[in-house]
Amino acid sequence: MPKHIKALKCPQCGSTRATLIREDHYRCDSCSTEFFLDSDDITIHHKHETVPDNSNPFSFIQSQFSAHPKRSLLIAGGASFAFFLLVIIGNLTSSRSMDRVAERIAASQGGYGYTGTLKERMSYDLEPIELFASAAGRPVVVVCGSAYQMNTSSKNAQGFVRLYDGETKKVLKDIQLPDLKGSVDVTGLRQFGDGSVYLILNKKHLYRIDPSTLDMKEIHGEDYKVAEFSEGFATVEFVYRDNGDGLKVMTNLGKSFVYYPIPNKLYGEKMAYKGYLEKLPAPKVGTHFTFSRQTTDYEDQQIQLVRYRTLEQVGYPYDEPDFGWQKDYGGSGIFTDASPYRKVFVLPYTAERSRLQGYEDFTPGAYYFSPAVLHEAADRVLISFKPTAASDATRILRCLDAQTGKVLWSYSDEEDHFAYTLKTTRFSGGYVVASSSEAWVLTNDGKLKEGTDFHKVVEGED
Missing domain, CATH: 2.40.10.480 (Thrombin, subunit H)
Structure with a gap:
């Protein structure tokens, strides 16, 4: 049977540009479709394969979407819903956690000055807790330390003292210490025989806590009616507990003393032992x-x-x-x-x-x-x-x-x-x-x- 000459066209895209790859088998130069000819030159069979375009990272997704549009739309929609659901849940959880932290650190009267809208997480450097009894006979737990926003330097930390009821865990006082930046060290806490509570921080700052109101005030050298303290404290600490309600003080002039605030008795550091032998006025x-x-x-x-x-x-x-x-x-x-x-x-x-x-x-x-x-x-x-x-x-x-x-x-x-x-x-x-x-x-x-x-x-x- 005579053969008729016909234009060779790609059955996929209609291009007349094709390359012979073996007998009667061709590959379209435009879309890479492979096809072959029957012996009667009537039927053209083709196999279409898309070569990935590595320069386009979305080529595979595009091809899949073209081949299966309905299934691709369902998959894309489900993935988008799951993503937005996770984002919403994460935001709610994070918000609640930060709100809880904010409520914990928010100051009451005279506290840090933070409000309930605070979202920043805080870092803390905390000292060993202390205890004393209030005038009402309640157990008071004293937590001292410094606080600063997370991801910032601890040099920015601000000192604080927080008083809790030791039984109920209720915050009784939240006290900001604006003069104490950076680390805070508890030198000691002592409740004297008259009920007054003294707290020493950083071996320099002396505070008195009123056992009735729980108000705290820093005591400076000039607050005592002692001429030797007029230049202020360089260092201050308690005497040994075995030696009573006293303070060991070095003034800013480098002079050292032992001082008993209740009777207003002052001794040179090396002469304090004489106080043990003195006659008491009303023993x-x-x-x-x-x-x-x-x-x-x-x-x-x-x-x-x-x-x-x-x-x-x-x-x-x-x-x-x-x-x-x-x-x-x-x-x-x-x-x-x-x-x-x-x-x-x-x-x-x-x-x-x-x-x-x-x-x-x-x-x-x-x-x-x-x-x-x-x-x-x-x-x-x-x-x-x-x-x-x-x-x-x-x-x-x-x-x-x-x-x-x-x-x-x-x-x-x-x-x-x-x-x-x-x-x-x-x-x-x-x-x-x-x-x-x-x-x-x-x-x-x-x-x-x-x-x-x-x-x-x-x-x-x-």
């Missing part, structure tokens, strides 16, 4: 509790809980007696085992400095290891100790009748909550006992009511 007999110590003279002697009485007056210099079996050599001046000595529980000059009036072993026969007196009062005394010498022994809290020594209750648990207990205050419902960041409420009958990490409360995590 009273006070009863206290302490543990004796083991000495190198008699290392095998048992530690005792001692109840003792001293002549004292609120706020005046004081020297707590040191009990423990030791050798008293008297006036021989030769400190050797060969010289005459007496075995005594308290040295004579110690008894004189502390104005000691009498003492006794309060719990004869009891064993104590690593003990501490946590709180004392006319009716009760709270102590902490390990029952054995084992390093892993669980610490026990024990409340005793301060008159009879009867055990009112004891508490310990497997978690050993009180292994590092440092501070205690008492209120009508029991005791609040605190470590560096946590505080626990113990009821009057020795039940652990709850524990709170106040650092997490400040940071908005609790």
Whole structure:
């Protein structure tokens, strides 16, 4: 049969430009469609394959959309809906989290000055918590530190003091310290015999907290009617707790003193011991509790809980007696085992400095290891100790009748909550006992009511 000459056209795009790839098989130079010819030159079969255009990253998507338009529209619509749903949920979650942080750090009267619209997350540098009792008999937890917006330098941190009710966790006062920038270090907190609460920060800033109103005011050298302090404080810290309600002060002129604010008594740093020997104007007999110590003279002697009485007056210099079996050599001046000595529980000059009036072993026969007196009062005394010498022994809290020594209750648990207990205050419902960041409420009958990490409360995590 004769063949007829016809123009060779691509069945896909109609282009007449084609390349022979094998007998009767061609590839369109325009759209890359492959096709071949039947022997009768009538039927043209074609196979269309699109070569990806690497210069266009959306070429594959475009080809898929062209080949399957309905399915592509459904997939694209579903993906868009899922994306916008995730964005909405993420924004709601982030907004609620930031709002919660903002509410936590928003100041009440005299606070940071932040408002409820604050969205910036905060970073905190927090110091170990402190405790004291308000004039109303409530337990107050003191959290000191500095706060700054996240992703900014800690050099921009602003100091603050926040007071919480130790039982209810309610914020009682939120106090901004505009003069304290950067880090804040708690030098100490002490509640003096007249109820006044003193707080020292950065070993330089002395504050007094009113136990009735909980207002806090910085005390400067000129606030005291002492000429030596007129130039201000270079450094200030508390005297040892065993020595009463006093302050160790170095003035800006480099002079060092020991000062007792309640009686307004000032001593040179090296002459403060004279205050322990001075006659008190209106002394009273006070009863206290302490543990004796083991000495190198008699290392095998048992530690005792001692109840003792001293002549004292609120706020005046004081020297707590040191009990423990030791050798008293008297006036021989030769400190050797060969010289005459007496075995005594308290040295004579110690008894004189502390104005000691009498003492006794309060719990004869009891064993104590690593003990501490946590709180004392006319009716009760709270102590902490390990029952054995084992390093892993669980610490026990024990409340005793301060008159009879009867055990009112004891508490310990497997978690050993009180292994590092440092501070205690008492209120009508029991005791609040605190470590560096946590505080626990113990009821009057020795039940652990709850524990709170106040650092997490400040940071908005609790």
